[in-house]
Amino acid sequence: MTAAPAAAGASLSRGHRADARPPSPVRRPPSARGPRPSRPGGRAGRPGAAAGRRARRAAPPCPSRRPRPRAGRISAAAEAVARTLQESAATVEGERRELLETTAQMASDPTLVKGAAALVRTEHLPAPRAVWQAAGRVAEQLSALGGYMAERAKDVADVRNRIIAELTGQPVPGVPQRSEPFVLVATDLAPADTALLDPALVRAIVTAEGGPTSHTAILARSLGIPAVVGVTGASTP
Structure with a gap:
């Protein structure tokens, strides 16, 4: 009659319990788990x-601060950009052609070209930097108008980058x-x-x-x- 309790005691002494539960998983605090990957x-x-x-x-070209071309070259660079855009427009039709022709007209816009040339003469800026600042002013004016005209500000930035690339000999962004x-x-x-x-x-x-x-x-x-x-x-x- 005493053998059974002895056997049970021996079993318990070895760590085997009938009502034992599996160990709970170790939970790390949120700070130790690391950030969750974000979805774009x-x-x-x-x-x-x-x-x-x-x-x-x-990437867009960087306007150099070093004195490079004179003010007179701004007009020539703008005309070269406008000519390239017109040639591209001739290869497509419809809305795409109209958009490229409009961008070509912006490249030779007197407001941008004369404004940049004036900055070279009056503030002695390098031509690329002058184009950057003059285009920025035009883009701000268009953005302030809102709606359709605000969308044209991106065209101005594109023309600016192309003229600067032409002036500095850098690759045209695209x-x-x-x-x-x-x-x-x-x-x-x-x-x-x-x-x-x-x-x-x-x-x-x-x-x-x-x-x-x-x-x-x-x-x-x-x-x-x-x-x-x-x-x-x-x-x-």
Whole structure:
């Protein structure tokens, strides 16, 4: 009669209990778990789905502070930019052609060209820096008007970058040239860049700035290219 309790005691002494529960998992405090991965936001500029290698739009040229070209070269550089845009406009039709022709007219706009030349003469700025500041003033005036005119401020920034590239001999900012399909990623796209996109190569567009009513989104829809705009961190390498 006493054997059974002895056996049970031996079993308990070895740590085997019939009512034992499995150990609870160790819970780490929230601070020790690390941050949760964030998901990029964004709004659909043109609904759709696509996949491809990522390609980034080239960064705008940096206006040098060193004295380079004289004021007279600003007009010549602006005319060269306008001519290039007119040649590009001749390769497309419809809304895309109209947009490129409008941008070409902005490149030779006397307000921008004369304003930059005046900064060279009166404030002794290098020509690229003068173009940067003069274009900034024009863009601010357009943005203050709101609506359609505010959208034109992006055209001014695009023209500014092209003129500075012409003056300094830097590559013209724009869409990378690829022979295989890709997803275009950029902080934002100039309307002139979007107008020249080839839907056979550009599978989709992702930008950090812009909205569903921007020219980038509107042109993407007309070209049938899926686009997501306003994506946080899209332009981060």
